[in-house]
Amino acid sequence: MSANLYRFKYDEYGNTKEIIVYASGAPARSCSYINKGTAFSLEERSSLNLDAMLPPGVRNLDDQLETTRVKVQEKVGDIEKYIFIRALFNRNATLAHALIKSDIDTYAKIIYTPTVGYAVQRYSSMFRQANGLHFYPGNIDRAEDILRRFAHRDIRVAVVTDNHGILGLGDQGAGGIAACLGKLMLYTQGAGIAPWHCLPISLDVGTDNEKLLADKQYLGWPQRRLKGEEYLSFIGRFVRAFRNVFPNALCQWEDFSPKIAFSINDAFCDELISFNDDIQGTGAVAAAALLSAMKIKEESLIDQRFLIHGAGCGGIGIAEQLTRNLKDRGLSEEEACQRIFIVDSGGLITRHKENDFHKKKFAKDKGLHPWIADLDPVDIPGIIREAGITVLIGTTGQDYFFNDDTVAEIKKNTDRPVILPLFHHVLAPELFCQNIGKWSEKGILIATGNPCSTSEMLESAYGISQCNNALIFPGVVLGILASGANEVLPEFFTVAAEQASALLSPEQLEEGNLMPPLRDIRAVAKKIALAVAMCAVEKGINRPCVYSDFQPGDDQARMARLIDKIRWKPEYLSLVPM
Secondary structure, three states: OOHHHEEEEEOOOOOEEEEEEOOOOHHHHHOOOOOOHHHOOHHHHHHOOOOOOOOOOOOOHHHHHHHHHHHHHHOOOHHHHHHHHHHHHHHOHHHHHHHHHHOHHHHHHHHOOOHHHHHHHOHHHHOOOOOOEEEOOOOHHHHHHHHHOOHHHOOOEEEEEOOOOHHHOOOOHHHHHHHHHHHHHHHHHHHOOOHHHEEEEEEOOOOOOHHHHOOOOOOOOOOOOOOHHHHHHHHHHHHHHHHHHOOOOEEEEEOOOHHHHHHHHHHOOOOOEEEEHHHHHHHHHHHHHHHHHHHHHOOOHHHOOEEEEOOOHHHHHHHHHHHHHHHHOOOOHHHHHOOEEEEEOOEEOEOOOOOOHHHHHHOEOOOOOHHHHHOOOOOHHHHHHHHOOOEEEEOOOOOOOOOHHHHHHHHOOOOOOEEEEOOOOOOOOOHHHHHHHHHHHOOOEEEEOOOOOOHHHHOOOOOEEEOOHHHOHHHHHHHHHHHOEOOOOHHHHHHHHHHHHHOOOHHHHHOOOOOOOHHHHHHHHHHHHHHHHHHHHHHOOEOOOOOOOOOOOOOHHHHHHHHHHHOOOOOOOEEEEO
16 A cells, blocks of 8 residues: 555544545545445545545445345355454454444454464465565664654564464465464454554464475565574564564564574564564463463462473463462462473473473472372472372373363363363364363363364353453453553563453353453453553653653553543544645
8 A cells, every 4th residue: 555645633632533545536436444345425426536436325334234244144154244344444454443443353363373273284376465564684784664664654563574483374475374364364453453553474484394395386585584683684684674664563473483483582572572472472361371270260370280292482481471370379489480390392391302492491309209200291290290280281182181181180180171172273183172172061161272273063062161362361451552662571462461360250150150251352451451551651662642632650440541532443534635
C-alpha cells in the first residue's frame, strides 16, 4: 500500500480518529484500510469518485458481517476458511477483524493455530498477495531504507521470525511469515493495536528443508541457512535498521530454534524493546494456569514438584518463569531449580552429561537425587515416583509422557495432579486428546495448549481450559506501549500471569478452569496491560508517553483510561477526501 494514498490522523491518545484519503476511484478501494466495500456512504462514494463503481445499495458493518459469516460457513475445511479470511483482510481489514471479533473462539483456530500450521507449510503454493517484509541476503543491506517505507504507518509492534522453529514444525523457510501474520491479528484482537501499526517480518536466511530446496515453486531464498558469523551479522544489520527507524516499537521474536532463540533474545534486549513469546509468553501462560490450580488445591507452588517434557523455548521458558514465581515466595534460586525436573530428547537432564547453557541450572545431580544413578532417564513413571512429581507439563507431544501409566503414578503423590499438555505441533500424537476427558473426571486439573484436530472432543469436557499464549502477549505489549516502557522486564510476565489467573471467578475455579476463555481476550489484555504499565512506572523504565498527558505519579485510574483510549476497535473510520 503506497503511503501517498492516505494519511492517518490521530487523537490526543494516538488512536486513529480518521483517514485522510488522497486517492480516488479504484485506487481508494484498493487500500484495505480505506476500503469499506458496500458500506461506503453515498457521500463518500461521491467525494471519492466511486459513483457507479459500487451497486447502489448501502450496507452497514453489521449487515456485511452477517453476509460474510455465511460465506465463511460455506467454505469446505479450515484451510479454505483461512484463505477466505486472509483475502478479506487484504481487501477490507476492518471487516476482517470485525468478523474475527464476532466469534473469536472459532476464528482464532483458523487465523492462528492449528490451521496456520498448514498455511505455513503450503505458503508458496497458496501465495496470493504479499504481506509484511521479507529480508534476505540480497536486500538486508538496504533494510533501513525498506523499513522507512512503512514509517507512515507508525509501526508499534513487529513480529519477526527467522523461520527456523515454526509452530513445532521446524524449518519452514519463507512460509514462517504466515505465523507472524496470524499472531499480529491476535495482537489486534486482544490489545487493540490497529492493523496498520503491525508489521510481520521474515528474516529469510535460507533453509535446510530439503523438500523446500527441491521445490521449483518455493518463493524463499533457495540457499542453505546462514550459520555462525554470517547469521549473526545478518540479524545485527536488521536490529540496527529496525532500531533506527522504529526506536519506540516493540519487536517480538517468533519461532527461532531454541539454541538461537535464547542468545538472540539476550543479545539484543538492550538495543530493542523486545521479547520472545515462545520463551516468556509460554512461561507466563503456564504460570497463570498453575496459580489457578493452587487456588483450587488450596496449596502453595512451593509444595509442588514439576516435571517438564521439552527443553526448547517453551520448556525452559516455563522453568525460568516458575523459578521466578518460587523465588517470589521465599525460595533461593537453587531451591527453586531443585523443584523443577526437565526431560529432553535424551531423558532426564542431569549434570553427568553435557547440556546447553540454558538447561544447565535445571540439571540434577545424583548427590542430591541418588535415585538418578539407577533409574532409566526416560522412565517417566519412575521419575514421577522418585521425585514426588505433582505437576506434569509437556511442550512436545510424545506417547510415553502423557499416558495412563504416568497419570496413575502422579495420582499417588497428590489427590489433584495438574497436567498441562502445551505442545503446538499440528501433527502431534492425539492420544492426550482422547484420554484427557477421562483424566479430568478423575479430578486431574488440566489446561491444554493450542487445539489439536480432535479438540472438539474437549469442548464439553468438565473444567478443561485452553492455555493459549494469546491470553498473555497482547496485554503485555499493550501495557508496554501505554507506559512507554523502554525495555521488557521479566516482572512483566510475572504480573501478567497473576492477572490472567485473577480474572477467574470462584465459580470458574470451582468448575476446575485454570484459564479464562479465549473469548475474553480483550478483557484479559486490558487487565494485564494495566498491571504491566504500572509495573513499568514503579520500576522507573517508562518514558513520557506520546499518546497522552499521563506522567509518572498519576494514579492507576488515569492509566486505565489511557489504555482504553489507545485501543482500536474494528469499526469503520471517517474518511476525509483531499
